[in-house]
Amino acid sequence: MPQTRTSGDLGFRIGTGLFGFVVIAIVGMIAFELTRQSLPTIQKFGLNFWRTQTWDPIAGQFGALPFIWGTLYSSILALAIAAPIALGIAVFIAELCPGRIQRPLVFLTELLAAIPSIVYGLWGVFVLVPAVRALETSMPEVLRRLPIFSGPARGVGMLSAALILAIMVVPFTSSVAREVLKSVPNTQREGAYALGATRLEAIRAALFYARTGILGAVMLGFGRALGETMAVTMVIGNDPNVTASLFAPQYTMAAVLANEFSEAADPLHLSALVEIGLVLFTITLIVNLLSRLLIWSMARSARGPAVATATQAAAA
């Protein structure tokens, strides 16, 4: 009965299409609602909201720059620490690891992702922060003069936040990168070996083949770092500051939302907090778009035959 078959197909298509549309509708509604509720501060401060540094709910003065800075700085630092580690784990598990310890390793990295962030935060307060403080106090005076190590050694601050974020990001990035590496066809590695590549060179060929997927894995980790709230607010010091110093207390957008939202009774303060949400939403959107663009341009330049990629990597 070809008739019913097509109508079934059509129903399925409409059904799944609707679900797909729900996602778009939700994103659209979030953007609409955030904009609507932050209208008072958008009208009052305009672009100054993005570029001024005073956050004073009592005086009704709101500038989000320290929070934007803190969010981007902590996430980029976390990524710089986490990406190499996560890639190392992924390569080891996917390419080099003996079968027997592969399963426990996969299980353990995935367990890290399942720990609630409040637990990371508590561990951060009681273990990481004292350790960071000890590191800061033992740092030689010469280095302390550098702007990135300036300020008193308190333990809480940007460095602790970046470290805890890095630990939280590693399992996400490494899991996805591992799956991407596993999906690289074996012909890639065999081709490399056939051309006389060493093991390292063959792995490099596989990494090169999988590079768009790996970049996607890194961006997934970045997204996670941007939005992380609880663990960060417990160790970052929560002081709005625009400074490059790793030892200085700073603040992030997600943290100020969590901290001030429940007690904000003044309409302008509330509107400013909602606009922080809108800024975070916009920045996440921009980051995602940029990574899409990057992946897309990489995919375009990688259209050559598979063997060529392998040779390229082997020759490099």
Place this chain on the structure above:
Amino acid sequence: MKSKLLVTTGCVVALVAGTAAQQRALINGAGATFPNPIYSKWFDEYHKMHPDVAINYQSVGSGAGIRQITSQTVFFGATDGPMTSEQLLAAPGKIFHFPTVLGAVVPVYNIPNVRAELKFSGPLLADIFLGKVTKWNDPAIAKLNAGATLPATDITVVHRSDGSGTTYIWVDYLAKVSPEWKNKVGVGQSPNWPAGIGGKGNEGVSGLVTQTPGAIGYVELIYALQNKISYGPVQNMAGEFVKATVESVTAAAAEAVAKMPPDFRVSITNAPGKSAYPISSFTWLLLYENPKDKAQSKVMVDFMKWALGDGQKLAAGLGYAPLPDGVVKLELAQLAKVKVS
């Protein structure tokens, strides 16, 4: 099929009728976290005495409590800082403030190798929190603490990062004793702190203070008592150094009775009186004068009568100070104005 449906409908109707006949009153409230322990205790005890009354309280913060009672999503609200006149005007009806119990905020500190109890004065605390006094051996601290050997350690100021009634009480006091604080920072739940680092919640502040050598912060008295954190006495208006206790907090409130404004929106920080602890405050429950649901209103008024009477006896056990009798008398007069029919 049809008869089955009829039976089911019948059952549902019977069930609904049954619940209605029981007249269970469920009242929802939301607001301040600071009085949550005593409120939970009250609602629990009251439910034991009146099994048909269930009061549900969400400790979501003073600001959220004010927002929710203004939008009438809860029957009553609760706050640690009184509602401002603009906030009262924004509400759809007249809102009454009822002081329920008293609390205090205490300075906690951590100086390595100093065992002696340190004394503080209001102006000194303000200067420390303004970032003007930066070392523990500063002459301003030494002057109040003759005999204590103070190290040259840096002072790390620790404040609350989350908006909080505790913060409100603390900065309300600092603004009263320091003109500079009043002009530069002001009074509110989330001030723009001139110095220091922020910890989330009482536990965040006390965690940072106990871990950071040279730190000073502030927490609620109950929190310091329950967790056995040592805290210092503060010099009051009469010049005496008073430690926060249930008695010294009630003493601060007793001074306020004579000058109580009719709407109970009063700050009792920096209270006069020799035995008054200066960083004390009421916490308020918020009710509409003319609530929509009169049945709930009747139940709530009965509960309030109990809370202001026998309920006060439960306060001290949880580290809160009970209300002075004079305040209770004034409140009962206001309670009589709440419409129950």
